[in-house]
Amino acid sequence: xxxxxxxxxxxxxxxxxxxxxxxxxxxxxxxxxxxxxxxxxxxxxxxxxxxxxxxxxxxxxxxxxxxxxxxxxxxxxxxxxxxxxxxxxxxxxxxxxxxxxxxxxxxxxxxxxxxxxxxxxxxxxxxxxxxxxxxxxxxxxxxxxxxxxxxxxxxxxxxxxxxxxxxxxxxxxxxxxxxxxxxxxxxxxxxxxxxxxxxxxxxxxxxxxxxxxxxxxxxxxxxxxxxxxxxxxxxxxxxxxxxxxxxxxxxxxxxxxxxxxxxxxxxxxxxxxxxxxxxxxxxxxxxxxxxxxxxxxxxxxxxxxxxxxxxxxxxxxxxxxxxxxxxxxxxxxxxxxxxxxxxxxxxxxxxxxxxxxxxxxxxxxxxxxxxxxxxxxxxxxxxxxxxxxxxxxxxxxxxxxxxxxxxxxxxxxxxxxxxxxxxxxxxxxxxxxxxxxxxxxxxxxxxxxxxxxxxxxxxxxxxxxxxxxxxxxxxxxxxxxxxxxxxxxxxxxxxxxxxxxxxxxxxxxxxxxxxxxxxxxxxxxxxxxxxxxxxxxxxxxxxxxxxxxxxxxxxxxxxxxxxxxxxxxxxxxxxxxxxxxxxxxxxxxxxxxxxxxxxxxxxxxxxxxxxxxxxxxxxxxxxxxxxxxxxxxxxxxxxxxxxxxxxxxxxxxxxxxxxxxxxxxxxxxxxxxxxxxxxxxxxxxxxxxxxxxxxxxxxxxxxxxxxxxxxxxxxxxxxxxxxxxxxxxxxxxxxxxxxxxxxxxxxxxxxxxxxxxxxxxxxxxxxxxxxxxxxxxxxxxxxxxxxxxxxxxxxxxxxxxxxxxxxxxxxxxxxxxxxxxxxxxxxxxxxxxxxxxxxxxxxxxxxxxxxxxxxxxxxxxxxxxxxxxxxxxxxxxxxxxxxxxx
Ligand code: ADP
Ligand code: MG
Numbered sequence: 001x002x003x004x005x006x007x008x009x010x011x012x013x014x015x016x017x018x019x020x021x022x023x024x025x026x027x028x029x030x031x032x033x034x035x036x037x038x039x040x041x042x043x044x045x046x047x048x049x050x051x052x053x054x055x056x057x058x059x060x061x062x063x064x065x066x067x068x069x070x071x072x073x074x075x076x077x078x079x080x081x082x083x084x085x086x087x088x089x090x091x092x093x094x095x096x097x098x099x100x101x102x103x104x105x106x107x108x109x110x111x112x113x114x115x116x117x118x119x120x121x122x123x124x125x126x127x128x129x130x131x132x133x134x135x136x137x138x139x140x141x142x143x144x145x146x147x148x149x150x151x152x153x154x155x156x157x158x159x160x161x162x163x164x165x166x167x168x169x170x171x172x173x174x175x176x177x178x179x180x181x182x183x184x185x186x187x188x189x190x191x192x193x194x195x196x197x198x199x200x201x202x203x204x205x206x207x208x209x210x211x212x213x214x215x216x217x218x219x220x221x222x223x224x225x226x227x228x229x230x231x232x233x234x235x236x237x238x239x240x241x242x243x244x245x246x247x248x249x250x251x252x253x254x255x256x257x258x259x260x261x262x263x264x265x266x267x268x269x270x271x272x273x274x275x276x277x278x279x280x281x282x283x284x285x286x287x288x289x290x291x292x293x294x295x296x297x298x299x300x301x302x303x304x305x306x307x308x309x310x311x312x313x314x315x316x317x318x319x320x321x322x323x324x325x326x327x328x329x330x331x332x333x334x335x336x337x338x339x340x341x342x343x344x345x346x347x348x349x350x351x352x353x354x355x356x357x358x359x360x361x362x363x364x365x366x367x368x369x370x371x372x373x374x375x376x377x378x379x380x381x382x383x384x385x386x387x388x389x390x391x392x393x394x395x396x397x398x399x400x401x402x403x404x405x406x407x408x409x410x411x412x413x414x415x416x417x418x419x420x421x422x423x424x425x426x427x428x429x430x431x432x433x434x435x436x437x438x439x440x441x442x443x444x445x446x447x448x449x450x451x452x453x454x455x456x457x458x459x460x461x462x463x464x465x466x467x468x469x470x471x472x473x474x475x476x477x478x479x480x481x482x483x484x485x486x487x488x489x490x491x492x493x494x495x496x497x498x499x500x501x502x503x504x505x506x507x508x509x510x511x512x513x514x515x516x517x518x519x520x521x522x523x524x525x526x527x528x529x530x531x532x533x534x535x536x537x538x539x540x541x542x543x544x545x546x547x548x549x550x551x552x553x554x555x556x557x558x559x560x561x562x563x564x565x566x567x568x569x570x571x572x573x574x575x576x577x578x579x580x581x582x583x584x585x586x587x588x589x590x591x592x593x594x595x596x597x598x599x600x601x602x603x604x605x606x607x608x609x610x611x612x613x614x615x616x617x618x619x620x621x622x623x624x625x626x627x628x629x630x631x632x633x634x635x636x637x638x639x640x641x642x643x644x645x646x647x648x649x650x651x652x653x654x655x656x657x658x659x660x661x662x663x664x665x666x667x668x669x670x671x672x673x674x675x676x677x678x679x680x681x682x683x684x685x686x687x688x689x690x691x692x693x694x695x696x697x698x699x700x701x702x703x704x705x706x707x708x709x710x711x712x713x714x715x716x717x718x719x720x721x722x723x724x725x726x727x728x729x730x731x732x733x734x735x736x737x738x739x740x741x742x743x744x745x746x747x748x749x750x751x752x753x754x755x756x757x758x759x760x761x762x763x764x765x766x767x768x769x770x771x772x773x774x775x776x777x778x779x780x781x782x783x784x785x786x787x788x789x790x791x792x793x794x795x796x797x798x799x800x801x802x803x804x805x806x807x808x809x810x811x812x813x814x815x816x817x818x819x820x821x822x823x824x825x826x827x828x829x830x831x832x833x834x835x836x837x838x839x840x841x842x843x844x845x846x847x848x849x850x851x852x853x854x855x856x857x858x859x860x861x862x863x864x865x866x867x868x869x870x871x872x873x874x875x876x877x878x879x880x881x882x883x884x885x886x
């Protein structure tokens with residue numbers, strides 16, 4: 001304990017000097033007017049322009065942001081929030097507990113780094129959070145003269161571009177990464193939406209860089225699927241015998257072909273090499289064997305409406321939308337003699353890991369980063385700094401209760417809920433699956449308890465946030481899967497903002513509909529009784545509002561949007577937003593009193609009670625759940641209810657646990673055993689470690705592809721940016737001629753053959769060949785003369801193409817050339833991506849020998865990539881000289 005305190009103190013000292021400086025400057029800012037503050041910020045911008053150094057500006061910029069926040073939102077950054085901001089600016093991860101105000105913390109480094117004019121990205125996990133944070137924080141930025149942008153899923157590229165050009169842009173990791181991939185497929189500079197990367201702050205950084213880093217982000221096309229190969233491979237399995245032709249590795253769900261097996265198959269197929277990258281059979285064969293030896297009908301999948309539907313092994317649940325990847329699904333379809341569905345082709349892909357590493361300056365914040373510190377450091381070079389809370393934490397984490405089986409565990413949970421709810425203390429129960437949430441709901445029904453249930457479906461995020469926000473109300477019981485409503489602040493006694501939004505929305509839409517239906521007499525309308533609301537001033541403003549023709553033009557959605565955005569707007573921009581603002585303020589005044597009362601009552605009851613129903617795959621996720629109570633010095637309690645047959649213990653507990661279970665005589669009462677807690681901890685760490693290894697492995701393999709992608713995207717961008725590519729084209733043509741000469745001279749090809757080759761490339765007859773005594777002529781020519789002749793022919797052909805295209809107008813030729821180069825770069829890259837996927841699979845199988853698969857993979861990837869320039873030159877010249885405008 002003592003050591004901990006010391007660590008925090010020394011850590012604080014590091015930043016304390018700057019914090020003191022900020023506090024000092026802040027005092028001097030108090031006397032300035034709003035416009036003087038803005039002018040000061042402008043000065044900082046100028047200063048940066050001159051010096052290109054942000055460090056001397058930190059204290060002043062932070063002080064300005066703090067003052068701007070106080071004057072617009074009424075929130076003054078706490079000192080620990082300043083420290084958080086400094087950590088973020090130092091390209092680190094700030095671990096700040098839930099409710100400590102990370103949204104506000106981000107404004108500090110955002111404003112500082114926006115002084116560079118190069119843009120700041122603040123990344124969140126979903127559209128709802130991006131929009132919420134942008135709306136609430138934009139006032140600070142606006143006050144200081146910065147503009148903000150927001151990217152949402154349904155935006156056009158024009159809107160995206162505009163929003164990315166803002167000083168500070170709020171965006172989700174998904175949209176941002178997709179925009180990056182799309183930008184790198186653009187054929188025109190005008191379609192590119194992103195600027196070069198500058199500074200990025202990732203909110204809930206562990207969710208994005210760890211939990212979501214398992215799978216790469218992919219843009220794909222449907223492609224023709226070699227149905228025959230799947231069917232033939234399925235047939236072949238009839239001629240293979242276990243342990244002679246192949247071996248099965250059940251634990252890793254893999255099969256290994258023996259030498260005898262490979263030979264047998266090569267014979268049946270009459271091919272030379274099963275592993276040939278140009279005509280690969282091996283993936284089909286391996287998948288067919290796997291489909292036979294490892295995947296069984298009604299165990300791993302069921303057949304439904306001519307389709308294979310996956311069954312989850314741990315839960316037994318069917319997963320209708322999932323498909324096994326890499327051709328396995330098709331192999332099982334072939335085995336079951338079902339129609340084989342199309343495969344998709346990757347046209348662009350990147351992992352979050354490599355994407356975020358593209359930022360020259362990267363930082364992140366989260367409530368739970370410490371347990372993943374090593375991974376952050378190793379992969380992202382980001383260290384984690386724990387920031388002390390503004391107020392001391394009062395949360396009580398009670399020891400785990402362990403039951404003998406699921407039945408007694410869930411009964412105990414329901415019983416506990418019933419007991420706690422007698423006092424009215426609010427409860428939040430976290431589950432791992434939707435099924436379990438629903439099962440618990442059934443149990444709570446038996447006690448006649450009322451509850452809210454949330455499932456973390458992407459389409460429900462906003463609604464779920466609204467529900468979670470009320471989880472701190474007296475008597476509330478909320479059942480939520482892990483991710484549901486994340487990022488939402490749970491205020492004890494309930495959140496009045498959401499409540500007011502909803503109530504005013506109802507009032508406004510009902511009132512407007514009355515007016516529109518020509519029943520002007522709204523004061524007598526059921527409004528009063530319906531909303532139990534009767535302030536005279538309120539009603540008169542409402543009456544004038546519904547007489548405003550501009551207001552009447554708004555749709556329900558418009559009203560909803562205004563209410564959401566008006567939530568914290570200080571400067572209304574027209575008559576009706578002004579009135580709405582007034583109505584909101586009235587409601588806030590009215591509800592705030594009761595909220596304060598409620599808040600005190602719930603605090604006296606002990607705050608929010610968190611119940612965990614199972615240990616998760618990582619300690620981080622458990623901590624996220626616990627962290628939902630005890631915000632900003634609130635009281636709160638957390639307790640996990642576990643069972644000996646929970647997945648974690650069952651699968652990773654080891655043999656000792658099994659023994660323990662058998663020797664214990666157990667009734668329904670819970671166990672508290674150090675041995676069990678230790679086993680649980682180590683099982684959880686094993687799972688974490690395994691997941692980390694998988695991500696590390698992905699990262700290692702992705703490394704070479706990542707370097708190649710960077711090269712391609714760089715080359716591509718140069719072409720995209722250049723006004724003319726004629727120099728490139730000339731160089732391509734000359735290089736082709738030189739290369740072919742080198743190669744063919746070695747192979748002793750005849751001069752005539754060479755000329756024929758070039759006729760084909762240039763797409764026209766060569767005069768030397770078509771003249772009558774071609775043979776004599778070619779014989780008379782020396783190799784050097786022939787080469788010069790071809791150079792000349794190429795220049796002429798190219799020049800006449802340019803002349804031909806010039807007829808259509810200025811720039812047509814340049815655009816065509818650029819498009820032809822880009823399209824071919826993309827085509828080669830796309831083909832390279834497919835080859836790399838095959839290679840990845842092939843190398844995995846070969847790895848069972850003595851060779852190191854990663855090394856092999858990198859070697860071959862290098863060779864596959866090396867040829868691309870040569871191929872590009874040929875494709876470009878071939879396409880260009882044959883192009884015409886219709
Ligand atoms: P986190 O993301 O860290 O969980 P949020 O950014 O959602 O926390 O903020 C939680 C709550 O704390 C919000 O209601 C916010 O308005 C409030 N808050 C943040 N900073 C301050 C501050 N300096 N003073 C008062 N309230 C604050
Ligand atoms: Mg947050």
